[in-house]
Amino acid sequence: MSPGPSPLAPQVREALGRDIIHHRTEEFRNILAEVDEGLKYVFRTQSPVLTFASSGTGAMEAAISNFLSHQDKALVVVGGKFGERWKEICGSFKVKTVCLDIEWGQAPCVEKISEILKKDSQIRAVYTTLCETSTATVYDIKGIAQITKDKDILLVVDAISGLGQDVLETDLWGVDVVVGGCQKGFMLPPGLSFISLNKKAESFLKNSDLPKYYFDINKALKAYHKNDTPFTPAVGLIMALRESLRIIREEGIEARWQYFAKLSEAVRKSLSSLGLKLFSKNPSSSVTAVSLEDLDTQQIVKKMRSMFGISIAGGQSHLKGKIIRIAHMGYINEQDIVMTLSCLEKVLIDLGYKFDKGISLKTFQESFYP
Amino acid sequence: MSPGPSPLAPQVREALGRDIIHHRTEEFRNILAEVDEGLKYVFRTQSPVLTFASSGTGAMEAAISNFLSHQDKALVVVGGKFGERWKEICGSFKVKTVCLDIEWGQAPCVEKISEILKKDSQIRAVYTTLCETSTATVYDIKGIAQITKDKDILLVVDAISGLGQDVLETDLWGVDVVVGGCQKGFMLPPGLSFISLNKKAESFLKNSDLPKYYFDINKALKAYHKNDTPFTPAVGLIMALRESLRIIREEGIEARWQYFAKLSEAVRKSLSSLGLKLFSKNPSSSVTAVSLEDLDTQQIVKKMRSMFGISIAGGQSHLKGKIIRIAHMGYINEQDIVMTLSCLEKVLIDLGYKFDKGISLKTFQESFYP
Incomplete structure (x- = not known):
């Protein structure tokens, strides 16, 4: 009953005990293809959703190291532990941050975000959270997306704990990047992270000069389009993910x-x-x-x-x-x-x-x- | 019968199907403590062996981003796909490389490594491989360690596929850093990577200026000493790892x-x-x-x-x-x-x-x- 890792679905548990198949096979590519479609369904997007073998924090790092450059400026909404994490990762990668610090338990005021972006034209991206797990608070992502949607500002949402429960309409609202993890709404043991990115986000990739290798989205995208992964995927978890996605799709x-x-x-x-x-x-x-x-x-x-x-x-x-x-x-x-x-x-x-x-x-x- | 993912031990399979326990509990800390001891046993070291939720490549990245700095120079032994990977990661992190290119299927000549290090006093680390999986070749790590052991040069060995089969005496030979993965000798599904580091390697941490967050060894070490992890660990795989380590320890x-x-x-x-x-x-x-x-x-x-x-x-x-x-x-x-x-x-x-x-x-x- 803790906010992740949450319990396993029985179908997931059964899949986890199965034999591992080799990842460079037709059989596994078919599983990946089904999983990729299922992820798009849950992420409410027609854009690619990439899967990394890592905790959710890995995909959060990817969402900074792939879209921004050294000394770029980002607006970070800090209203709990996971907003703080965005700020910390930016710090590690020498990305400048403008923080909207809000009282823990509050959601950010959309107007306030709009003001900050108007005042500071150097801000290239907004990093925020769907459900700030540490305070059990849902943020108005739809409202924030209305501000960033038609601007050259990337909206990146950590939806690790909220995805599957809190409403998130990625494409409809115009959210550029969504980060997820498998151990919450997906009913899996921890070990997979996800990141969806739309065309606008893809256009940010080429200008980024921050170092990355394991979480390199260009590499992952290239492999993704061939139903493959750049490095050995967490085969067992992905086989189990197929089961949980089937459950979610069946229920809707x-x-x-x-x-x-x-x-x-x-x-x-x-x-x-x-x-x-x-x-x-x-x-x-x-x-x-x-x-x-x-x-x-x-x-x-x-x-x-x-x-x-x-x-x-x-x-x-x-x-x-x-x-x-x-x-x-x-x-x-x-x-x-x-x-x-x-x-x-x-x-x-x-x-x-x-x-x-x-x-x-x-x-x-x-x-x-x- | 492919060189990883290799088959699961039955005890491992059984553990994978178990309920996930919460990772911030005494129960899980006890599991981590046992696993950490077991890893030291397999890595043949008294130094810490850290575990990341990632493929082996993640720990390879950690072995570069945590020990070196921008424009540092590293000697990389390139005699197959995994030597190439060291070189690629160095490139991504703007670490200069001196490559010892050897014909695929050959092992590097230890004398040659010694010569290169003598000629170029700027080289701060040697990156090489225990078993170069792509060519099925084992390298003379003992010989290489004899050169680097008493120098201020770090020896980093990718033992992902070799660990458990090919002899590796980390402490005895004086290997500073060893990288491993769970889907080969450990009989697990992929999704965990390991990195051992001795005191000499720890002394390299403080001077490194390369950006890292998810694979930050300082963070991981701090948590390690409290039987904890900085981010949500891959709980299910770690529970299964305990089983495989028990098998290995029992056999010796x-x-x-x-x-x-x-x-x-x-x-x-x-x-x-x-x-x-x-x-x-x-x-x-x-x-x-x-x-x-x-x-x-x-x-x-x-x-x-x-x-x-x-x-x-x-x-x-x-x-x-x-x-x-x-x-x-x-x-x-x-x-x-x-x-x-x-x-x-x-x-x-x-x-x-x-x-x-x-x-x-x-x-x-x-x-x-x-």
């Missing part, structure tokens, strides 16, 4: 968006009914964060694990001990949530927290099965 | 070296008995390459796959169509080889190649079971 991405919107709403109401305070001002459909006064939330996380074997997440950085986060993404469903709420109530009681016993489950039932 | 690395030395000798004799010509002048214990006159070897590779479902490898680059390569690494054993020889004979007959039927199997029996 819009149906999944609706499902997680409904599920997350029920989670928010349930946790609120316990007297816990929603942390995010613009909550995501992928994860919910709540704060508790007078209780070290790390105790809750520990007890959930030791008493029930359930992983929920605490806060990161300065939010450590201040919030708990419960994921609703990928293979997590309403029954997992019911179970989690039941255990959470017991843990809260043990920690001396007062509330009307069973209220969170009652609230969940009323909200989810109206 | 020296026993495995001896086993593959014996197995590879039998393979070489068997293929020679068919009239095929050994391609390498210094053959590896991990893979064997043979050339055939008047036959397009791609036909053999294709027929092995279509008739028997057996993956063997052809040649890469200018060796395409000229050689075939049969691996003996990781979970491949003598019975796999017997089966492969039997099928290979049938394929050769179908392609009109003349030889004494059964001779390769007879030779194998005589050599392997003397």
